[in-house]
Amino acid sequence: MEVTTMLLELYRSAHGLGVGEFEEYALSLTRRVLGFDTAIWGAGLLFQNGRVAPHAVHMHRQPQESIKRWANLNVMDPVAKLCMSQPGRSIRFHAPTLFAKKSASPMRDYASRYGRQSYMVCGVRVDGQTEMMAWLSLYRKNPDAQYTIAEQAVFSQLMAHLHQAQNMSRAIQLHQTFDDSGSDLRDALAICDRKGYFLAGSNVAIEQIKREWLSTNGTRLPESVVESLKGTSNACFVGRATCVQSKMVGDLCFLRVRPRTAMDSLSERELQVATAVARGWSAKVIAKEHGIAPSTVRVHLQHIYEKLGIHSQAELAALVAVRAPKPTLAGLPAIREAG
Numbered sequence: 001m002e003v004t005t006m007l008l009e010l011y012r013s014a015h016g017l018g019v020g021e022f023e024e025y026a027l028s029l030t031r032r033v034l035g036f037d038t039a040i041w042g043a044g045l046l047f048q049n050g051r052v053a054p055h056a057v058h059m060h061r062q063p064q065e066s067i068k069r070w071a072n073l074n075v076m077d078p079v080a081k082l083c084m085s086q087p088g089r090s091i092r093f094h095a096p097t098l099f100a101k102k103s104a105s106p107m108r109d110y111a112s113r114y115g116r117q118s119y120m121v122c123g124v125r126v127d128g129q130t131e132m133m134a135w136l137s138l139y140r141k142n143p144d145a146q147y148t149i150a151e152q153a154v155f156s157q158l159m160a161h162l163h164q165a166q167n168m169s170r171a172i173q174l175h176q177t178f179d180d181s182g183s184d185l186r187d188a189l190a191i192c193d194r195k196g197y198f199l200a201g202s203n204v205a206i207e208q209i210k211r212e213w214l215s216t217n218g219t220r221l222p223e224s225v226v227e228s229l230k231g232t233s234n235a236c237f238v239g240r241a242t243c244v245q246s247k248m249v250g251d252l253c254f255l256r257v258r259p260r261t262a263m264d265s266l267s268e269r270e271l272q273v274a275t276a277v278a279r280g281w282s283a284k285v286i287a288k289e290h291g292i293a294p295s296t297v298r299v300h301l302q303h304i305y306e307k308l309g310i311h312s313q314a315e316l317a318a319l320v321a322v323r324a325p326k327p328t329l330a331g332l333p334a335i336r337e338a339g
Contacts, residue, residue: 001032003154007161014169019250022169023058026162033158034151036138037115038062041162043126043134043199044084052080055132055193056251062139066114076107083123084133090122090155092147115141120152122159132197132219134163170200170252177247178256190255194230196221205257212242221255229253238264262308263319270307273300277313278320 006029013025027039042057052074057067074080079098082091095117099108111117116139123135136159140147147155174189188208190201197220198206206218213222220226221244229235229246237244243264245256266274269290276286283297290297310316 001029003033003158006030006033006158010161010165011168014165015172017169019170019173019252020058022166024060026165027060030138030158030162034120034138034147034155035140035145036119037141038139040067040137040139041135041166042067043132043193043197044080045132045197046081046084051075052077052084053195055195055197056199058251062114069110073106073110076104079121080135083121083135087123087125087133088156088160090120090152090159092118092120092152094118094143094146096143115139117141117143118146120147120155122155124159124163126199132199134166134199136162167200173249174200174254177249177254178245188257190257192221192253192255194251194253196223196226196253199252201255205255208242208257208259209244212239261319265307266304270300270304273297274304274316275320277301277304278317280313 010026010029013022013029017025023041027041030036030039039060040057040062041060042054044052044054044057046052054067054071059067070077079091079093095108095111099105099111116137118140119138121135121137123133126132126134138147138155170191174191178189188202188204190205190209191199192201193199198218209221210216210218213225216222221229225237225239225244228237229244232246233248235246237246238260241260243258243260245258247254263271263274272290273286276289281289283294283301286292286297287294304316305311308316308319310319
């Protein structure tokens with residue numbers, strides 16, 4: 001496949017494939033330009049001690065255990081550090097040569113075990129504010145099938161496009177996940193990995209998080225939010241002035257950041273009742289749905305109106321729509337910050 005044809009198809013596919021699906025298809029296109037047996041596409045941080053911490057990682061024909069084993073060996077691996085110190089430049093390696101010394105035998109054995117004999121690596125900065133790098137490693141099992149200088153040059157060109165197309169794919173899915181239907185909050189969106197480091201995000205979302213949590217520099221969610229959102233696919237974290245809604249999509253956490261509203265003062269049960277009433281459900285139907293008495297529903301509704309300072313179902317429906325415009329995110333358990 002010609003590079004131009006491959007790039008056209010790459011950007012086309014960014015508009016219609018989900019997280020993971022896009023990466024797999026993009027790698028299948030890449031294989032037709034640069035042959036490889038396996039690949040790893042991910043992001044990570046380089047620490048001062050030389051350790052590289054992989055975060056969001058897509059494994060292509062590589063077992064998950066390989067990345068865990070590498071995490072224990074990567075201080076010995078010069079490849080990651082070279083890649084992350086030279087963003088935008090692809091680097092090619094021959095494992096039997098690179099790890100020929102006796103002291104490098106653990107890396108040599110590791111490369112042999114997982115079929116990483118001849119390979120190329122290229123990384124690019126996720127943005128200009130963090131030390132986060134996105135990288136792609138292409139591996140060949142045959143140690144004699146070494147990558148050429150020409151292939152290395154092509155890979156450097158392709159990596160920039162692969163990264164941009166991946167960002168496009170994620171941004172499209174992010175907006176589809178939080179379809180605000182014209183709300184002025186539609187731009188306050190971001191994506192982070194499971195450790196809370198931002199991989200993409202609007203300035204509106206990042207600045208709002210920085211104002212709420214002065215301790216963060218805008219490169220990572222505060223630790224309190226990260227811990228609260230762990231282990232749940234959908235959640236809503238309510239801070240003093242900010243609300244962060246999250247939805248796990250594969251290995252990524254999609255975020256919608258908005259100012260805290262009066263609706264966030266409601267309890268979980270009150271929020272369930274408010275959402276149902278806003279949809280036009282009767283007290284009898286709500287009671288049956290949640291296993292409570294209709295009179296209890298009416299008491300909840302009275303408290304809801306008092307807390308929100310409203311007097312009608314229409315006013316309630318408007319507030320519910322602003323807080324959770326996408327039905328699948330309505331009624332999320334709210335995790336509130338102490339104080």
